[in-house]
Amino acid sequence: MISxxxxxxxxxxxxxxxxxxxxxxxTTDKLVSFLAECKIQSFILPKASSIFIxxxxxxxxxxxxxxxxxxxxxxxxxxxxDPKKFVSKLKKLLKKEDTGFIGPAGTAELGPxxxxxxxxxxxxxxxxxxxxxxxxxxxxxxxxxxxxxxxAVLDGLFxxxxxxxxxxxxxxxxEYFSGEWDFYDLHYTSKALSLGYKNRILDINxxxxxxxxxxxxxxxxxxxxSFIKNTKLPLTV
Numbered sequence: 016m017i018s019x020x021x022x023x024x025x026x027x028x029x030x031x032x033x034x035x036x037x038x039x040x041x042t043t044d045k046l047v048s049f050l051a052e053c054k055i056q057s058f059i060l061p062k063a064s065s066i067f068i069x070x071x072x073x074x075x076x077x078x079x080x081x082x083x084x085x086x087x088x089x090x091x092x093x094x095x096x097d098p099k100k101f102v103s104k105l106k107k108l109l110k111k112e113d114t115g116f117i118g119p120a121g122t123a124e125l126g127p128x129x130x131x132x133x134x135x136x137x138x139x140x141x142x143x144x145x146x147x148x149x150x151x152x153x154x155x156x157x158x159x160x161x162x163x164x165x166x167a168v169l170d171g172l173f174x175x176x177x178x179x180x181x182x183x184x185x186x187x188x189x190e191y192f193s194g195e196w197d198f199y200d201l202h203y204t205s206k207a208l209s210l211g212y213k214n215r216i217l218d219i220n221x222x223x224x225x226x227x228x229x230x231x232x233x234x235x236x237x238x239x240x241s242f243i244k245n246t247k248l249p250l251t252v
Contacts, residue, residue: 027055027102029086030073032066042224043090052098055086065195067188074186079178084109088173093222101219108215109177115184115212116176116204119221120144120158121166125250129243131168131201132160146172147222155222163216167208167250171200172223176207183210191241194234198242205250213252 029050031043039047039059047057058077063069070087079085084105094101108117122131124141136142142160149155176184184206192198204214 026080026083027053027086027105028073028077028079028083029055029057029088030060030070031057031088031090032060032063032069033090040090042093046088046090046092046094049094049098050086053102055102059090065188066199067186067192067195070199071186074181079181081177081179081182083178084175085178085181086173086175087171089171089223089225091224092172093224094173095220095222104217104219105175108217109175111213113211113213114177115180115207115210115214116169116174117215117217118144118169118174118204119172119217119219120146120160121169121204121214121216122160123164123166123252125167125201125205125248127243127248129198129201129239129246129248131170144216144218146170147220149222149224163218165213165215165252167214167252168201168204169214169216171203173217173221174200174203175217180207180212183207189241189245191245192238193241194238197232197235197238201242205246208250208252 050057058073060069060073108114121144122136122142124136125131126133126136132142140161143162143164143166145157145159147155147157184203189202208214
């Protein structure tokens with residue numbers, strides 16, 4: 016299930032999950048190469064049946080210490096940062112004892128509808144961070160949510176945290192979720208928030224090479240309904 020790349024004796028790990036991969040795409044290959052420049056160990060999790068299972072498996076296999084940094088990210092992102100500065104940014108935020116998860120985009124207020132990118136709250140300047148995307152014609156554009164800040168929850172295209180936080184939050188799928196791929200990000204980050212941690216925006220230049228439009232599938236709606244039923248909303252910071 017798991018492939019290993021660039022086995023440095025480092026204590027920063029990256030778990031890169033994909034549903035189906037016969038061989039690494041050019042985007043994923045560039046991502047792994049960038050992480051190698053950062054001296055970060057990358058673990059590709061191919062043909063996963065569940066993102067919860069994949070991340071839990073990788074964590075159990077690598078056994079990070081409480082101080083180690085763990086990145087969990089999509090396979091279709093491009094991180095456009097100087098490697099040394101990227102690692103420095105990770106360490107700067109995660110060395111704070113009250114930091115839960117960090118990532119490039121999220122919201123300071125998750126409303127009763129449990130949609131973090133809700134347009135109304137965006138207009139109220141509740142959202143923070145930025146991500147670059149590609150339109151249907153392949154043209155790049157910037158999605159600017161707002162300035163870096165503490166947030167209630169984060170988007171799952173890129174999440175980073177410490178072994179200590181993962182030990183407390185857990186990576187397993189909650190029993191009330193029926194879908195295997197959706198709302199893991201809101202589950203992880205909202206649980207960290209409930210434990211007293213602060214989720215924070217990581218100010219990086221990151222391109223998401225997929226539009227990520229998966230809200231039409233039944234599993235997204237099912238997990239959303241279960242999340243709403245089992246979470247005291249709204250969540251705010």
